[in-house]
Amino acid sequence: MSQPTQSPQHTASGFGGSPIGDYLGELAAKVPAPGGGAVAALHAAQGAALVAMVARYTTRAKDADHRPVIDRIIEAADTARERALALADADADAFTAVGAAYKLPKATDDETAARSAAIHEALLEAARVPAAVIDEADGILALATELLPIGNPNVVTDIGAAAAAARAAAVTSQLNIEINVVSLPDEHAAAFTWALGRIDEITARADSLHLEVLRAVRGG
Known part of the structure; x- marks a missing residue:
């Protein structure tokens, strides 16, 4: 996360209350937030929403035997969507905090120490948010x-889309963690090693599910 050069324009209402056109306009603008971190969280939110949608299409009479599992998946996916939306807002807040910390005065030794501590804490939080997105x-x-x-096999491709999201x-999120921890002391950066180490396993599972969906579509 590089130092912002302008103030973010994201509104206080949050991503959950923003029209998609407004969000994309802010994303395309020459402002530091929203950026990749918010995009990552919104990918997760979209994936959760797709899972919930497919599950809701799997409530036919013929699906009765699976209804307890389907109901649990719906509830879990809806909750995950809300958490991911909150993380999109948290990322924008974290980016703002990093920018504010870099702008703190450093004319005296005390000011320099306070600024360094603020930057350190802001970078930690800016890495914690994408780590939480990885969890989601x-x-x-x-x-x-x-x-x-x-x-429901009629919407099986949306399961693949959820996996892709x-x-x-x-x-x-991996990229956003990496850019923040590079400026942290090794002992603090190490706290994110476990999150970063999960990326290959997550991508492998997503790719495998993508292939399963393709086989289902092709009747293989």
């Missing part, structure tokens, strides 16, 4: 995988 991506992918064998959330 992992959970959403698990729900999609569980849903595939029992989901979860994958995008994870790999984008």
Whole structure:
């Protein structure tokens, strides 16, 4: 996360209350937030929403035997969507905090020390948010995988789309963690090693689910 050069324009209402056109306009603007971190969280939110949609299409009479599982998946996916939206807002807040910390005065030793501490804490938080998005991506992918064998086959491609969204959330979050921890002391950066180490496993699972959906579509 590089130092912002302008103040973010994201509104206080949050991503959950913003029309998609307004969000994309802000994303395209020459302002530091929203950026890749918010995009990662919104990938996760979209993945969760797709899982919930497929599950809701799997409530036919013929699906009665799976109804307890389907109901649990719906509830979990809806909750994950809300958490991911909150993380999109948290990322914008974290980016703002980083920018504010870099702008603190450093004319005296005390000011310099306070500024360094503020930057350190802001960078930590800016890495914690994408680490939490990785958690969400992992959970959403698990729900999609569980849903595939029992989901309504008429919307099976949306399970693949959910997996792709979860994958995008994870790999984008990896980038946002990396750019923040590079400026942290090794002992603090190490706290994110576990989150970063999960990326390959998450992407492999997402790719595998994608192939399963392709086989289902092709009748293989």
